[in-house]
Amino acid sequence: MDITTLIKLTNGKLITNTKTEDIDIEFAMASDLMSDVLTLDTVNTMLITGLANLQTIRTAEMSDVHCILLARNKKSTPEMIELAEQNSIIIIESASALFKIAGILYGNGVKALF
Amino acid sequence: MMKLDYKIEGGDFTNAGHASSEVKKVLKKLNVDPKITRRVVVSLYEAEVNVVAHAYRGEIFVEISTNKIIIKLVDEGPGIHNVDQAMEEGYSTASEEVRQMGFGAGMGLANINKNTDELNIYSEVNKGTTVEMITYLDKN
Numbered sequence: 001m002d003i004t005t006l007i008k009l010t011n012g013k014l015i016t017n018t019k020t021e022d023i024d025i026e027f028a029m030a031s032d033l034m035s036d037v038l039t040l041d042t043v044n045t046m047l048i049t050g051l052a053n054l055q056t057i058r059t060a061e062m063s064d065v066h067c068i069l070l071a072r073n074k075k076s077t078p079e080m081i082e083l084a085e086q087n088s089i090i091i092i093e094s095a096s097a098l099f100k101i102a103g104i105l106y107g108n109g110v111k112a113l114f
Numbered sequence: 115m116m117k118l119d120y121k122i123e124g125g126d127f128t129n130a131g132h133a134s135s136e137v138k139k140v141l142k143k144l145n146v147d148p149k150i151t152r153r154v155v156v157s158l159y160e161a162e163v164n165v166v167a168h169a170y171r172g173e174i175f176v177e178i179s180t181n182k183i184i185i186k187l188v189d190e191g192p193g194i195h196n197v198d199q200a201m202e203e204g205y206s207t208a209s210e211e212v213r214q215m216g217f218g219a220g221m222g223l224a225n226i227n228k229n230t231d232e233l234n235i236y237s238e239v240n241k242g243t244t245v246e247m248i249t250y251l252d253k254n
Contacts, residue, residue, distance in 0.1 A: 032216060033216055033217075033219050033221075034215070034216035034217055035160070035216075035217055035219050035221035035222055035225060036219075036221070038156050038159070038160060038221075038225055039221075039225060039228075041149075041152070051216045053127075053215060053216070054127070054128060054130075054131075055127065055130065055131065055163075055215045055216055055217070056216065058130070058131030058134070058135065058159065059159075059216070061131070061135060061138070062131070062134060062135075062138070062152070062155045062156050062159045063152070063156065064148070064152055079128075087135075
């Protein structure tokens with residue numbers, strides 16, 4: 001799934017000024033536990049989370065995750081945006097709950113990992 | 115052989131992951147296989163977060179040679195009372211602050227163990243802990 005479709009489906013807002021054209025989402029993981037995210041060994045995976053801090057971005061960086069969707073109105077800080085942009089990671093914010101976002105994306109073909 | 119050295123401050127969650135990020139950049143420049151790079155930096159990041167979460171201060175020593183990467187984290191801190199127990203998935207002594215950062219579920223050491231070819235932990239209570247992680251570049 002391309003980022004434009006993803007944003008439209010989740011009623012999201014793109015926060016970062018990172019190139020989005022090359023990103024194609026195949027899998028998603030929904031978690032607030034970063035150690036869980038760090039067990040990933042797939043590519044083209046996005047993270048849906050309610051955890052908005054610098055370690056969310058660091059975790060994505062280490063796990064080769066290039067798209068983070070912050071659910072339920074969680075806001076990214078300027079430091080998070082800066083770190084994300086440095087690492088070609090995009091941040092999307094959405095007012096919808098994590099459960100709803102996960103349901104919509106799953107229903108539209110984004111696959112679960114486990 | 116390339117040697118890198120980074121300092122870590124206990125409790126400094128803002129900079130946790132900085133060293134892992136730098137090592138990732140170096141491995142990318144050296145054209146190390148992305149899958150191996152991911153295993154190395156995930157282990158290092160978990161270990162770095164452990165030092166920030168539990169120790170007073172620490173230092174990371176990285177040695178990159180043609181056939182292996184050796185990373186040693188040496189910290190001054192409370193040490194680990196029972197290393198075997200700490201290795202068990204789900205066992206954690208992390209503070210509420212650490213849990214709020216998305217860690218502290220007792221998965222760190224198990225995750226490190228999964229992602230390294232060799233893991234050695236030496237710890238002395240009330241003194242500190244040394245974690246040595248070795249990844250072979252020709253075996254993977």
